[in-house]
Amino acid sequence: MLTATKPPIRRIQHRNPARTRERLLRSAFHHVYRSGFQGTDIDSVINHAGVTKGALYHHFTGKEALGYAIVDEVITNITLEKWVKPLENPPDPLTAIAQIVQSTSIAPDELCGGCPLNNLAQEMSPLDEGFRKRIETVFNLWHGAIANALRNGQKRNLVRADIDANETTAFLIATYEGYLSLAKSSQDPRMLQSCKKTITNYLESLRPQTRRTRKPAPRV
């Protein structure tokens, strides 16, 4: 043929549904993390993802469904990676928890971004029951991972037997999230340092007493 073939400028990768969906989710998560769900606009999401509106509405029924998928997939996965897997069969549950807390990034971006789960929870829980339920599921996943680790530790005498695993877990999560919130609005990394120190100390206080130390049970 004379007329040269039209340049096959095709996009990054033509026709890869899974990849398109993934890119959309990543981009959407990123924007929602920065600007909140209501503050996120679809155009920014698709531009950043490099796809078009049609692609988005092929994979998701709308903005809401996209938000739900962020909770169900992205944030759930983050939680699995960060909390559930490391606590599945830890040699020492308290140390494992402490390590996770210590691993919290103090990079400015994440310092100012806060906790993705908590961000969405604060914004959307009172506005949309669909979000609330999904978020609650992730919180339960997280809670379960810690509480199980604690109970596991109690069985192996690595955690004091006189604490209630659920109450302790709630306290840990609340304090952790609370510090992250303060760090986010103050943009001060020292707040995260306080967080790590305080929670690590608290976790140490949950270890069973040895005869020698005679250290009594902490009260919290």
Place this chain on the structure above:
Amino acid sequence: MLTATKPPIRRIQHRNPARTRERLLRSAFHHVYRSGFQGTDIDSVINHAGVTKGALYHHFTGKEALGYAIVDEVITNITLEKWVKPLENPPDPLTAIAQIVQSTSIAPDELCGGCPLNNLAQEMSPLDEGFRKRIETVFNLWHGAIANALRNGQKRNLVRADIDANETTAFLIATYEGYLSLAKSSQDPRMLQSCKKTITNYLESLRPQTRRTRKPAPRV
């Protein structure tokens, strides 16, 4: 009667700028508390306040200014009433703090609404430096009130001398806010009960030791 009385509907009160401003702020606070700042629309605010657009833009230069005023005035006042004043000259600082925590409402509305200050902080801190600065100011006000009370208690030997007032205050605020966040997204009043119990216990542990009890200092 046929000829119904001409509605002497005269607005709430003609010509009362302070009142108009107050109504606008109240209404705006209410909506922002429910739906977030970005999710709040001006028309709802003015309708609920019973004033017109013109009135709003007479008192505020725009939505942003209205939001700033919510922090500077409404939320600041709430903080003053709830935390600062009660802690100005308390007979017993720890008891006073505990009472404030205990006074936290468990009404469904406020349970699901969360902490007004923290809500705005989470939503707007990363998006708008003007909000962030103002919110930080209120956090400092709150922090100062508690830390001063603790230091005052230390001087009077009502609070253990070996704690750092600032660190302790940060921990108290973080834990309190964290529990409120969890309560908000779980919509479970028991989370608030845990909050009150845990914080009250912790506050008790800050009392200086008496000879008799010999109870050692808790570690947190």
Place this chain on the structure above:
Amino acid sequence: MLTATKPPIRRIQHRNPARTRERLLRSAFHHVYRSGFQGTDIDSVINHAGVTKGALYHHFTGKEALGYAIVDEVITNITLEKWVKPLENPPDPLTAIAQIVQSTSIAPDELCGGCPLNNLAQEMSPLDEGFRKRIETVFNLWHGAIANALRNGQKRNLVRADIDANETTAFLIATYEGYLSLAKSSQDPRMLQSCKKTITNYLESLRPQTRRTRKPAPRV
């Protein structure tokens, strides 16, 4: 009296209706000249004039009346000063006209501003009959001044007898306004120089022929 008299800080001049009206007209003219009538907003006018809305609506029934007054008073006065008075009893009408044309400012502000009368005419004539009529009156005033001067010159044999005063006047005004328009949009002072040169030459061609020059009548 003990309570000292309130400082008589009164504004620039307390209660001076004529002055207030004058300031409003000046300010309004200035803004309309810059931004057009539709593009002028009342708030800018009153701020620049240093008076309040109430004052404006005391002197004028609305924006429209203010605009009419600009034509009736400000622009009419400008025309009287610039064209009518100098042409009332000129020793030499053609020279007098040429001098007026030459006096047209080439300052950037007026270069880019164009002719106040023509500006309003172009913008408002098709939109508001009230404006159109008033503007036409000023054009007639202007036209009359020139045409009378020409006729006067013809009587005194200072202007060629074979021209029609009205046609010639229309041509002069059209060409003058046309050049001003081009100068305004090109922002090029050379356009004004062309204007002055061309019109001056044309005016010279209107002088009656002397025997010596034998220069025949120009045709335009």
Place this chain on the structure above:
Amino acid sequence: MLTATKPPIRRIQHRNPARTRERLLRSAFHHVYRSGFQGTDIDSVINHAGVTKGALYHHFTGKEALGYAIVDEVITNITLEKWVKPLENPPDPLTAIAQIVQSTSIAPDELCGGCPLNNLAQEMSPLDEGFRKRIETVFNLWHGAIANALRNGQKRNLVRADIDANETTAFLIATYEGYLSLAKSSQDPRMLQSCKKTITNYLESLRPQTRRTRKPAPRV
């Protein structure tokens, strides 16, 4: 029939981007011509075009871009059609120019509407540099067409050699626009007749002298 035919109401023509854009430009031009750019409201434009906001903001980034496109496309095309093309290779340049001037419509609508280019120039030149530059480009296009025709005529001895093409062109455009301005504000078609007669006479005076007539060059 009961079950009325489901409306195959298909709009004017479904999915025709070029047509939609065209309709928008036409409608916008029409409104801007009537009411000025500032006085034109977007809703009227889209209603008259039979499209929606979404369509408009798909094709143009905003009102400003729409205005720019009016200059760049609509007015430029009008100028090309009316002035450039007819002057490209005219047998007799002066006659061609005169014919164009004579073709100026005296219909009331266009009489009162004035010159689209000059209208925009007067309104927007001092307010928006983007408009000014674009308008200047069209003026240059127009100017170039006439000046080239004159120079072409000079080469072919159809136009007097002792005139400056640029100066003459500026004079022609200024006078033409000036008369149109006067006609617009007076709404008097006689003004246009004067325009045509005067300019035609002037153009005749630009012809080279024949031996017989001995008529010297007119001065303008």
Place this chain on the structure above:
DNA sequence: ACGCCCGGGACGCCCCGTTGGT
């Protein structure tokens, strides 16, 4: 099935000319 482009409307925020009560 997958993705793209064009369009559809509904509000959202803000501004602006205007009017009463003082």
Place this chain on the structure above:
DNA sequence: ACCAACGGGGCGTCCCGGGCGT
């Protein structure tokens, strides 16, 4: 002469559908 309040739009944005190619 003035301050407070009024309310009607203006522009722009946003979340979405559908018709079509690939």
